[in-house]
Amino acid sequence: MRFLSVALVALPLPIMAETFTTTSSPTAATVYSGFAMVTREVSVEVPAGAHQIILPDLPQWVDAGSLRASISGADITSTRLRTAALPPQPDSDSQAVVAAKEQIKLAERALRDLDDAIQDAELAIQSAEARLAFLGNLSSSETLPSDPLALAELAAMIEAQTLTAKQTQLNAQREARQISEARPDLLRDLEDAKAALDALTPPAEPKALLALSVDAKEAGTIIATVSYPARASWQPTYDVALATGDDATMTLRRAALVHQNTGENWDNIALTLSTLTPSGQIVPSELYPPLLRFEDPQLRAKLQRSVSGLSAGMAEDVAEPAMMEAAPSPQPNFDGPGVRYTLPSPISIAQNAEGARVELDALEFGARVFARAVPASDQTAFLMAESENASKESLLAANSAQIFVDGTLVGQSYFSAVPAGGEIVQAFGPIEDLRLKRTVLDLSEGDRGLISRTNAQTQEIRMEIENLGAKAWDVELLEAIPYSEQDDLEIEWSAKPQPSITDVDNRRGLMQWNFSIGANDNKEITTEQFIRWPDGKVLR
Template identity: 35%
Template structure:
């Protein structure tokens, strides 16, 4: 028998023969960009007949409307979450091998601390004994009529020798004290670390809820139940390490994911699936409403009507949802239109641990590499890799850490890249490629800029100097203004002529491409002229 039932919070539970208490084990998690579907396995012994099964270890933030139950050998009735009159619950993690080992580490660390403290106490006892002996010898005074010169001499020598020995013992004991105190500090640090490690393993929210299920067992024996529920406080996002090898013209992309969950319970050794589906996001298209427009007589005494286009306020209109990229996958699979990645091997994610990193795979691509120079804005050129995603997979939006020749040069929020698409990624400044944009001297005393009431002229000299030991493929960018009015005429001259105008689809952006050898310098002269009719003002 195999049944699937939905939550029936409002249905009364029938009178049952008895209550069976059971615990669950998390076996699988499907993690979404926001939220997670958790699958739990419940095993227990049940006599034949009707019973009330009480599963006592669901997290308090379980979504009640998204609980689903299946069982291969039970008839399932009404079920509901209970938050009061719950039975006492011991921590289900107390008998795990990891927690037992962590507890043993704490016990050993406490013993080590006691031993180190005992060593310090023994040294202090030696110091106190030597100091007491010195005090006794200092207070010793000879008395009696039998005291002779010979006896006094012998007593003085004996006291002096014993005083010297006591002082030496005190100094020796004091010399042993610093390393013993250091040992105590080290032992305390070991104990603190062991306690923290045990706390991380055993962390569990004391606030929990229980799931009450009406069941009927056909016969005595072992029974099994699968519980699937949804939690909001979990997330994942892609992360990349992008390593550029300029000489080999290769880009290595190491892909991974950052996982966080705050469910109140640990996920230990679960089967993890990452999904691009967004259960919490907008699921239907936005609504368009009729837009009534009206005009009024300019001389009316009625209310002033705004000329701007208005959007009607609708209380029940669906809000716009923030779009989230698709899943980063080493071996993607499709569930309808949704891309998922099934992580190989069991995964453990403790509650409250932020950005646990899980490694996926690596992709190797061949980018086009150039030095890009913008003399009007920068003083050095920058290394730019133009990347075409020639893999069949989508590179998802996420954080990318950038390495150039194995050195970390920065990080960016990578916007993502569809299969076949192209993007530019900057890999830091090239300090040996120096840039300058200057206005040359003229006989009139102006510095490359002349302006009248109907005309404006400007001349600039762009200079790129290669102080490195390598030749560089270089792209220099500058700009001229553009006009959409017939009255405003704009012209320019450049020496050498630009390789491309309106670069990257941007009007007025000029591009020069050339190779610059080591030690060489390249100059570009750019002049522009703006002309407009008398009586008009340039803006």
């Protein structure tokens, strides 16, 4: 890293203070779900005394209120951030950028030499064409000799010279064509060199200058560390692998997709990923007890009619007071104190151009394998596995997880968040051997007579599952039974056999039957429901 000791021209400085200007770049970053804390670290050799450490190349959007600076080896007395009227910045090209620029120069020079060679070949062509034109004019000249011998000698000379000129022309054309064939490759080399430079140097953006006032008690090396929030994010992604057999296991191979849009490339930085969300809610919500009252509806109607002609301001005096709604409760999360993943080696991530995939670790759990059947919607049962999250951390939700069964990719799925100690329930694709069928056996609807003045509906449903394979399965079959929150809407139901669980996961009307089905076997379940509702009403 280059350091430039400059005169006191950048900022107003204390008398006799020395100024040290040094280029900087991100050296570390901690990425959260919605932003990152980026760290730049520089070291400077200084004598004892008061000095200014100038970092002229911070992103212009850095906020002075959120920027934090610390000094090792000296005391920091103040910081100043300037975003306009900056002094010229020193040349800070890295070795990779210098090499890329040199490669562009070489490619341009090769292309220029090729064009020169093409011009030389075209000059030979033009010279041969001029000679041919002269010989043609000479053969048709009116001043040709009359002596037969002299005329024969002239004709022989024209023939020989024409042949030579024609051969020269053809050779020059072939040479020019051969030379030109290399031009597309040289153009491609030049484009590749420019693309390599573009990848190393994002578009230049306005910079900010940070001045650190320090007081060194003695001469030595001081280390300045600057941190600020930046635009970046990460999200988890999983490979969920089920290994079937007597001792089935579910393995979660965890990775992270990291994106950054900070205006500069991250080159060999120390990267840490955190599950915390510092940008989220940190203060508990306020509760406002509701104010209730009752009133005479007839009196209220009279009041409303009496104020219909009043102004809006007067009407507010008699309007019903608005209830103040409580602030929305935050959605539950299972981050707890949070988990941090620090990569063992540095990483480079281009800004706004790529998503870096970072492999984290793999978690393995014992699994209970079963089949889930939903005859109302599906024609086959689905392979399921259930495990306990025995790790000490929460598993974050992921929009994309690749699903494997015994090493074979079967599809992609959403992965739901699971707290530490919670249950992981994951689907692993259809089981073609378990075929489902749902049949409505009877549906009748109509008036039950003028005396009862009620409507009614009866429905009988048969659900069948058939195992066409040679393997027995534990099955969880789900069916939805209507439910009501109105007293006048009566619902009665029965099932053969009775469901193993009613109101599954506290979802009213969701029934579950647990059973085993052997190879080449079948199972049948019937349900019947009887619904009554008041006459003149419509069932929805």
